[in-house]
Amino acid sequence: MSAAETRTARAEATRAVIVDTALRMFREQGYEATTMRAIAREAGVATGNAYYYFGSKEELIQEFYTRNHAAHLAASRPVLDSETDLAARLRGVLRALVDINVPYHGFAAKLYSRAAEPSSPLSPFSPESSPTRDAAIALYAEVVDGAHLRVPAAVRERLPELLWLYSMGIVLFWVYDQSPGTERTYRLVDSTVPLAVRLIRLSRLRALGAVTRQVIAIVDDVRG
Amino acid sequence: MSAAETRTARAEATRAVIVDTALRMFREQGYEATTMRAIAREAGVATGNAYYYFGSKEELIQEFYTRNHAAHLAASRPVLDSETDLAARLRGVLRALVDINVPYHGFAAKLYSRAAEPSSPLSPFSPESSPTRDAAIALYAEVVDGAHLRVPAAVRERLPELLWLYSMGIVLFWVYDQSPGTERTYRLVDSTVPLAVRLIRLSRLRALGAVTRQVIAIVDDVRG
């Protein structure tokens, strides 16, 4: 129904205005300094109305994650479409991840620290984050699939998830990185990617079969 | 002055009562469910009085860390005094770390997630945490020093800090570990310690000198 659609569209617009306002204010003034009252006021709605669309202030962050991942995906496209070397692909995707986050450094830190709580829906391991997480892992699957790489199937299978975990480590470092332009994080990416790729390639060696199997066993145990 | 001491002692006692009450209530009911008003009431002081001793609710957590480290130190003593094998020492100290934390699993998660925020004084990298951090690193220095281990000086120097970082990773995993008795974390310790020690020992090999130097360069860059 066009009428129903109009109606829904209106509400959808209100929702969008609230998100836009909130994320802009978070970026400009920080997470804590931005009150729900201020968000509602600037968005032109009543305080309580924001709670009709978002169960809590934290839920607004989930929205940030979603947009963030979309931006990461877009920023990764060029390198994924042009490079075939694993190191180059991985490096490009990780640098893209930092790139799109840089404008949010400082306030992103607060957001991500909220995500550190295991019981929080914002946790990257929570069921609520499952779609975003799966999408992110799929991105690293593409990193691997588009590269020329000869490794045991057991390794290849687990690689996307491992690389995603690796990217989480980079983000964790980035959160703490106070260097100008977070250049240290960029250097960390540049210096660890070759090591990681070398390590992955080593899994081909017969002599290291025992170690490889051991590592895989640990990974599987950890995944539960 | 006995009078002055009495006075100070009284205040010190009040402070202690507040901490004890707070930590007990945190353990019994969780961090969020425990209000400052409730803590003050049970401790027998006015709400505002708690703020005379602790600038914020979070500051009470710092106290938890301090006690926690003391407990870790005590729990590590036996293995440090009896074992000389690096793997055994490291394993013992890491298991001790999990041991003493286990009773607090669930509420410790909230505490540690607060610590994830870089600007927070609770962050393990913050100036405020410096004493606790240094003490913890000193513990891992003892782990290394008491073991028979032949590795390059450059590696040995950086080992305590690296092992501390490793222990932080274990704690991070533990926080997310929902297995009964957090047995998965114990398994992670048992399975990764031999790998870590093997890796450390590999640094002796001439053939890996280039890699070792590269890793050390990264570590130094990261430390800033």
Next chain:
DNA sequence: AGGCAGACTTGAACATGTTCAAGAAATGCC
């Protein structure tokens, strides 16, 4: 048209972390 159901909106009310001006208690000094 009248009115009904559901989707949306509102602003006051509530709980909790935190601050603060005022007061009480203890200490030091004569």
Next chain:
DNA sequence: GGCATTTCTTGAACATGTTCAAGTCTGCCT
């Protein structure tokens, strides 16, 4: 002992996240 200073102690007041009962609007049905 009496006064000035410092060290606590108090409870009300404030800001903010969140809830909720009540109201408004929209589209649909008869």
